[in-house]
Amino acid sequence: MYDLLAILADGQFHSGTEIGKALGISRAAIWKRMQKVQQVCGCEVESVPGKGYRLLQQVELLCLERLQDICGPGLHVEFLKTVDSTNDYAKRLIREGRHVDVVFAEEQTQGKGRRGRAWQSPYAANLYLSFVWPVSYGMRQLEGLSLVVGLAVQRCISELGWADVGLKWPNDVLSNDKKIAGILLELVGDLADQSHVVIGIGINVNMQGDISSIDQPWTSIAQEFGHGVSRYEVIRSLIAHLIRLLDELKASGFSALQNEWEDKHLWHGKQVVVSSGTSQIEGQAIGVNERGELKLKTADGVEYIAGGELSLRLANDS
Numbered sequence: 001m002y003d004l005l006a007i008l009a010d011g012q013f014h015s016g017t018e019i020g021k022a023l024g025i026s027r028a029a030i031w032k033r034m035q036k037v038q039q040v041c042g043c044e045v046e047s048v049p050g051k052g053y054r055l056l057q058q059v060e061l062l063c064l065e066r067l068q069d070i071c072g073p074g075l076h077v078e079f080l081k082t083v084d085s086t087n088d089y090a091k092r093l094i095r096e097g098r099h100v101d102v103v104f105a106e107e108q109t110q111g112k113g114r115r116g117r118a119w120q121s122p123y124a125a126n127l128y129l130s131f132v133w134p135v136s137y138g139m140r141q142l143e144g145l146s147l148v149v150g151l152a153v154q155r156c157i158s159e160l161g162w163a164d165v166g167l168k169w170p171n172d173v174l175s176n177d178k179k180i181a182g183i184l185l186e187l188v189g190d191l192a193d194q195s196h197v198v199i200g201i202g203i204n205v206n207m208q209g210d211i212s213s214i215d216q217p218w219t220s221i222a223q224e225f226g227h228g229v230s231r232y233e234v235i236r237s238l239i240a241h242l243i244r245l246l247d248e249l250k251a252s253g254f255s256a257l258q259n260e261w262e263d264k265h266l267w268h269g270k271q272v273v274v275s276s277g278t279s280q281i282e283g284q285a286i287g288v289n290e291r292g293e294l295k296l297k298t299a300d301g302v303e304y305i306a307g308g309e310l311s312l313r314l315a316n317d318s
């Protein structure tokens with residue numbers, strides 16, 4: 001799909017012979033791939049006998065120059081057309097002692113979600129990025145981090161014009177009860193020494209159609225807006241909010257952002273079940289504390305639940 005889109009991205013007609021030659025595939029295979037492109041990226045392909053195929057809307061592919069320009073000279077940006085996972089790539093660079101601030105990819109072949117899940121990452125459809133954050137003063141700097149990243153994504157999507165987006169502790173971003181973005185934080189190094197957090201963010205931007213391999217309800221910005229959006233616009237807003245919020249977290253801690261986060265928590269006041277492996281705690285979600293822990297009113301009193309590899313679901317959800 002990656003090669004096919006790269007050929008069609010200019011919006012001009014390309015004959016079946018030209019495409020078949022370039023990709024080394026048959027006419028039947030070309031048509032199959034065209035259908036996949038339409039389904040996954042939500043862009044229509046026109047087929048005219050004698051002329052060939054063209055995309056009815058131009059697909060905006062990412063390029064390093066523009067990404068670097070948006071992120072500004074203070075950030076070292078890397079861009080890959082394809083990668084296993086931007087988080088894994090960033091981790092490899094850090095371990096090799098190479099400097100990188102943000103990694104973007106057009107496609108991930110082994111995108112990772114929380115709790116060992118896969119994160120579907122089709123070519124040119126969505127945003128897949130990893131932001132590297134050096135940790136200079138240990139554990140305290142990480143308190144509330146994953147919630148703050150969720151807040152940055154929530155602010156970004158609502159700034160683009162979609163007010164109906166909220167958060168589910170610790171860092172799911174939902175619209176109409178469906179996942180629109182996901183966040184995966186990974187720590188590299190030793191907290192007592194020099195370490196980095198790799199902040200992986202996946203935002204469903206233009207993905208549409210039926211993607212059977214996704215095992216949870218999902219949506220995308222395009223699906224909610226009813227039209228596609230420029231991924232550059234999303235990146236511009238996201239990076240600005242992320243940097244602002246991370247600076248704020250570093251300067252004042254999570255307590256300064258606690259109220260805003262609670263305000264955006266879609267499950268505030270709801271009866272929920274927190275699961276970790278085989279153990280489960282049920283209670284009413286009544287807020288978060290200054291460390292970003294979930295405040296749960298249970299039958300035995302108020303309990304504080306730390307993030308990590310936990311899952312939260314509604315108590316009446318079978």
Ligand code: BTN
Pocket residue numbers: 084085086087088108110111112113114115117119127128129130172181182183184200201202203
């Ligand atoms: C989740 O399960 O909600 C977390 C999804 C995180 C996906 C992003 S996409 C960019 C980065 N690279 C990965 O492999 N995962 C994260």
